[in-house]
Amino acid sequence: xxxxxxxxxxxxxxxxxxxxxxxxxxxxxxxxxxxxxxxxxxxxxxxxxxxxxxxxxxxxxxxxxxxxxxxxxxxxxxxxxxxxxxx
Amino acid sequence: xxxxxxxxxxxxxxxxxxxxxxxxxxxxxxxxxxxxxxxxxxxxxxxxxxxxxxxxxxxxxxxxxxxxxxxxxxxxxxxxxxxxxxxxxxxxxxxxxxxxxxxxxxxxxxxxxxxxxxxxxxxxxxxxxxxxxxxxxxxxxxxxxxxxxxxxxxxxxxxxxxxxxxxxxxxxxxxxxxxxxxxxxxxxxxxxxx
Numbered sequence: 112x113x114x115x116x117x118x119x120x121x122x123x124x125x126x127x128x129x130x131x132x133x134x135x136x137x138x139x140x141x142x143x144x145x146x147x148x149x150x151x152x153x154x155x156x157x158x159x160x161x162x163x164x165x166x167x168x169x170x171x172x173x174x175x176x177x178x179x180x181x182x183x184x185x186x187x188x189x190x191x192x193x194x195x196x197x198x
Numbered sequence: 199x200x201x202x203x204x205x206x207x208x209x210x211x212x213x214x215x216x217x218x219x220x221x222x223x224x225x226x227x228x229x230x231x232x233x234x235x236x237x238x239x240x241x242x243x244x245x246x247x248x249x250x251x252x253x254x255x256x257x258x259x260x261x262x263x264x265x266x267x268x269x270x271x272x273x274x275x276x277x278x279x280x281x282x283x284x285x286x287x288x289x290x291x292x293x294x295x296x297x298x299x300x301x302x303x304x305x306x307x308x309x310x311x312x313x314x315x316x317x318x319x320x321x322x323x324x325x326x327x328x329x330x331x332x333x334x335x336x337x338x339x340x341x342x343x344x345x346x347x348x349x350x351x352x353x354x355x356x357x358x359x360x361x362x363x364x365x366x367x368x369x370x371x372x373x374x375x376x377x378x379x380x381x382x383x384x385x386x387x388x389x390x391x392x
Contacts, residue, residue, distance in 0.1 A: 112310050125300075129299060129300075129303065143337060143340070144303060145307070145310055146307045146311055157303075157307075
């Protein structure tokens, strides 16, 4: 479900990730709440997937809402690269 | 030895009759005459899933299965279907009882996770509000299209699509009816109801 070039934001609580999904959907952003990829297991096992084109908006909305993710990864080939939010 | 002829009986009749005959035989061998194709395969699968020994003989017109129920029957064998033969019944757009938003999240997670299991189900039936998962705009569509591409048969209940007025919005798999759903459930495969 995570394609090359996609971003995956990992959250540490199911309540936070559901709130984040709600905020992002209200902004009509193309995101998908997915099970955290096995390689990136987190406590609640949930993550939000988005494309590079939406990155600035997604991460901006989350920061403004006080819902910054625990970690963000970029899928690159078969690997996940940890990245820092620049927004 | 009891003998029953189940030729020219539509599915799932042969399996039902075979089951009754075996269970009523008091451990004696039962000879069941079947048409080739689905009846033969379904009865064989049913019998082996129960741990019965099956001897097969090809006839001029069909097959004769001699099934020994008594000695080799294993106690209530947990169904361990042949690889990929499970049937999943998705009877709701939510997984489990609880808050709607959590149920929808869990259903989506379940369907996405099916992409990673070693043996995906053979068939998935969507009925009642489950059909809302197979139509345009559903967040589950991407995962279901991938499952369909991987060979999983995705089928949605036509009555249900009509009820929700979304028949024209069906975006993955095909439309099916209750007879096909009932038959698949009775074929002896593991049925997993969500």
